[in-house]
Amino acid sequence: MNTQVIDLNRLAQRRVALVGNPNCGKSSLFNRLTGSQQKVANYAGVTVELKRGRMKTAQGKSITLLDLPGTYSLNPGAEDEAVACQVIRGESLQEPAPDLVVAVLDATRLRRSLRLLSSLRRLGLPLVVVLNRVDSAKSNGLHVDVKRLEQVLGLPLVATVAVQAQGADPLRSVLDNPLVWAAPASPPGDTNDDVQALSWMLAAGLEQDEPVDGWSQKFDSVLLHPVWGSLILVSLLFLIFQAVFAGAQAPMDAVKAGVAGLAELLAQSLPEGLLKSLLIDGVLAGVGSVLVFLPQILILFFFILVLEESGYLPRAALLLDRMMGSIGLSGRSFIPLLSSFACAIPGIMATRSIPDQRDRWVTIMIAPLMTCSARLPVYALLIGAFIPAMDVGPGLQLQGLVLFALYMLGIVAAIAVATVIRLCRGAGPVAQLMMELPDYHWPRPADVALGLWQRAHIFLRNVGGIILALTVVLWFLSSFPAAPAGFAGAPIEYSLAGRMGKVLAVVFEPIGFNWQIAVALIPGLAAREVAVSALGTVYALSNTTDAVGAALGPIIAAEWSLATGLSLLVWYVFAPQCMATLATVRRELGVWRAPALMAVYLFGMAYAASWLTYRAVLHWST
């Protein structure tokens, strides 16, 4: 027993790196091996940073598994591939070199997989080869003789099907063999990797990958069609936004009812006083009003994950490439920009995969204009309060249409900004494209579920952390100093936050914001969705006769004019409301000038656009 414990501890420090071409099924294998035993990366989305997980071998020993970004070669062109290479070579400062490399070969793309294997062999690390997707290769008519290939390579080799439940078990077993952990006697010298790959294939009796005309090609003939493909892309995007509203109603009502029930319970059981106000007006009104939007965020991410897993996303990038090209960006900017719909921070980090520096700079500058998920609670609140739920055509819902329009407004603004930057800095050479369009495949439910769980985890951690903290701070600022007896108006107007809001309201008055909004915008600088919880707290405290747990939507619908509501909506399309984004820009580009420029241009655009909206609606509605 004792020895086993010691052995376990030692093995747990053993580090295994998964290396392979992009789209070789590596991430599915990683999920399969580690399950929920992954360290949730700060940001879900494209694997730019390393993913680390704990896996068990067949004998139950525990090993640290690293998932490296996919790479085509060991002399990479982009920064995310550079991360992979540095880690394998032990050149990374954050990560010690792995004890063993698992090279994942894609059985349907053997030649290039073997090319990478050939260069991996030169590193002299213990190497285990995994032949993934043997099932797909078989259905393409390619039969791989695993035993023979193993002999030819002279390396331990196992066949896996990462998408099947027991598909990764052969790898778990082979890692129990102490021999595989031994370094190869002598790494081979300089070879031409392609020549080596071909001679391996010849020796193993494998023909060159024969071109196939499979399902993917048939789908592409429609989905990449200039007319039908573009139409399908637009309808798909529109359907997603519609579903965000239509599908979330029931779960949102459930969350609302839960929060209201809890508030009721607290109201009855707690004595009148400050604690009661803190818990009900502060914590519940604030946190509860953000929590309701969890279902909408999950629905949006469900679709994004499905599109990502199915292989459709790079096709969407290709369809948009003309648009991107006309604003001087390459299709490669698409993935970082798409990640920015989740949150600009991983999006900005994902720009490391753009080899061209000026391309990268422009992409970072416009990334905050992509509508991030933190804006969704704000949009949902305001749309729910000010846009009537009515049909404007067959299958067209006005609320979904407005949400779609807000996302489009961000995109159009990004195009405009990129064009202006291009005009100012000159055209420059066209950026590289060279983007792989992987085969379509059904997204694995477990992978999608894991992605959703990670997204929910991040959201709830924010709600429990920064949002809760700021809500409590705001409650204090809004409650003290307490109003003297006989003060006319709500007590919050006498408090510190109320007074601050009234000063700021002078600045925001031309664009239609009242002092309550001004108060909410300050904590909203930390994270956009905090503005919703802040409004929840501010209104809970300003209403003297409030019904406990009253929803925020109806209150603002009654208190604000339509012009104010729309003006705030437009404000949120542009305003640089999140400090963490600016800090990330500083970290990625290394100079303060960049985030400063970003903040100035975004505030300028936000103020101008809100002013226009406010004035236009006032003019039109009177």
Next chain:
Amino acid sequence: MSSPTLNESKPKVWRRIRSLKSEGVAAAEGLAELVKRLSDLGFVPNERVCVVRRSWWKGGALVVQVGNATFALRDSEAACIELVA
């Protein structure tokens, strides 16, 4: 003597790669890097290639199949790939 290049190839016709250009391309800047990257992706001599879809405007991105992998390439990138006549 100049070989046909992939960007001029007819759609849906399978060809073989002869070599990757080392000079004489419009996008001469960073050509060595571009060619290196193309061969990393699998555009290597003797491999079979086919233009799957051409863009409907001149000089737009091409969809290209090499072996059984599919890539989107710019016209200027495909122009570096010389085909067996």
